[in-house]
Amino acid sequence: MLTREENEYLTRVGPGTPGGELMRRYWHPVYPEAKLRDNPVAKVRILCEDLVLFRDRSGNLGLVAERCPHRMTSLAVGIPEADGLRCCYHGWLFNAQGACLEQPLEPPDSTFKDRVKIKAYPVEEMGGLIWAYLGPAPAPLLPRWDLFVKPTGLRQIVSHTLPCNWLQVMENRSDLGHAVYLHGRLFQYALERSGRLTDDPEARYNATMTLQAKDIARGAETRYRPIHNRFGFTKGRLMTGQDETHRAWTIGINPILFPYLLAQGPGDIGIRRSYQLGVPIDDTTTWHMQYFCYDFPDELDVPEQDVVPYADVPLRGPDGAYLLDYVLGQDMVAWYQQGEIVDRTQEHLGVSDTLVIAYRKLLKEQIDIVREGGEPMNVFRDVTENESLELQVAGSDGAGPSLSAFGASIDYRGNFHKPSQGGWLYIDDDADRYCPDRDLIVELFGRAATLTDARAAVPT
Ligand code: FES
Numbered sequence: 001m002l003t004r005e006e007n008e009y010l011t012r013v014g015p016g017t018p019g020g021e022l023m024r025r026y027w028h029p030v031y032p033e034a035k036l037r038d039n040p041v042a043k044v045r046i047l048c049e050d051l052v053l054f055r056d057r058s059g060n061l062g063l064v065a066e067r068c069p070h071r072m073t074s075l076a077v078g079i080p081e082a083d084g085l086r087c088c089y090h091g092w093l094f095n096a097q098g099a100c101l102e103q104p105l106e107p108p109d110s111t112f113k114d115r116v117k118i119k120a121y122p123v124e125e126m127g128g129l130i131w132a133y134l135g136p137a138p139a140p141l142l143p144r145w146d147l148f149v150k151p152t153g154l155r156q157i158v159s160h161t162l163p164c165n166w167l168q169v170m171e172n173r174s175d176l177g178h179a180v181y182l183h184g185r186l187f188q189y190a191l192e193r194s195g196r197l198t199d200d201p202e203a204r205y206n207a208t209m210t211l212q213a214k215d216i217a218r219g220a221e222t223r224y225r226p227i228h229n230r231f232g233f234t235k236g237r238l239m240t241g242q243d244e245t246h247r248a249w250t251i252g253i254n255p256i257l258f259p260y261l262l263a264q265g266p267g268d269i270g271i272r273r274s275y276q277l278g279v280p281i282d283d284t285t286t287w288h289m290q291y292f293c294y295d296f297p298d299e300l301d302v303p304e305q306d307v308v309p310y311a312d313v314p315l316r317g318p319d320g321a322y323l324l325d326y327v328l329g330q331d332m333v334a335w336y337q338q339g340e341i342v343d344r345t346q347e348h349l350g351v352s353d354t355l356v357i358a359y360r361k362l363l364k365e366q367i368d369i370v371r372e373g374g375e376p377m378n379v380f381r382d383v384t385e386n387e388s389l390e391l392q393v394a395g396s397d398g399a400g401p402s403l404s405a406f407g408a409s410i411d412y413r414g415n416f417h418k419p420s421q422g423g424w425l426y427i428d429d430d431a432d433r434y435c436p437d438r439d440l441i442v443e444l445f446g447r448a449a450t451l452t453d454a455r456a457a458v459p460t
């Protein structure tokens, strides 16, 4: 439980708020590059600020305040020119640095334009996303987290803009326990109601609940602890009967990279890896993104990607009802249904919320650091240090615990490409089903399996 003041302190992201000042020390993804190719001018909103992103005809990216300082129309309907963005109304031209280059309706010898400037922020491209920095100069380096920069992998971005605060999305990253009920029991119930529940024991929902029933029957208790590192923390988890030398307890799983990036793994880094990011658009809006990177074997000749494809995933079906038959959809509904901003004065946290509390504590510490004039974690200014950052997190080097160490609820990934008894492809039980290249991914999983079988058949 938090006081009202504490809740405000942690959740608000507007200019001048404690949380907003912390967030202004970081680069944020603001738009997919694929969409900017469709239209080189886009209205974006980030940290409660309305902005316009553009790519001019020379290829320069710019991010400027939405309102033209002349008579305040929106530059989102502006025209990209050779060296900037022209306002549609009277033709004032602004470059990516916010300088006013032309005021074509003013007298030719006017110097008025030299006294007009528009707010402009640094932008960079990385991994198929456009990133922006809204904080004090000098801007730090854009962090090169592994999946955004690694040279191999088939990437896909799926996202949804949710009407709720970023922190409740982020708290879900710490909440390992929820998977049993939200992605197990609710999944079963949703499929039961639509007549699609199968008895396939390997299906995620059934495997999860079978394991849970066994754990309850033997009176098992799960312990959690944060294992802090210089980027955030990994989540230590130990169940009754497991040895305290278990890697899930000593190294932890699924690193949280502060402030809001979740790296799936290390127990899950076979072909499919992903990041989840909950980007604060404003106090009550979060752009939630799942960033997939599928590393298929080299022999499969995975097609080169000119741009990372992007798609929005639905919260509701055509009938307006929540879509509860895929994992990310279940998560999104839970976050949304907590309310616009969770009223944390009313909650009742238990022992199983240890990692949620750990994240709040870390967030408060980092906000406090900025208030006291310091630099928070994960602000990088050294180019060498900024190479392949995530690989420096313990357990993210591929030497993590085996899949089976975490039980069937995760081991199902090994069967990703196989249909279940109900004809249901495992790829369809999560947001992967909305990947623009879904059919290609399914085909590649099939070919990867054939390759694995062929390798296994070769006598050694
Ligand atoms: S309102 Fe933009 S040029 Fe006049």
Ligand SMILES: [Fe+2]
Pocket (backbone or CB within 6 Å): 172, 178, 179, 182, 183, 327, 331
């Ligand atoms: Fe979840």
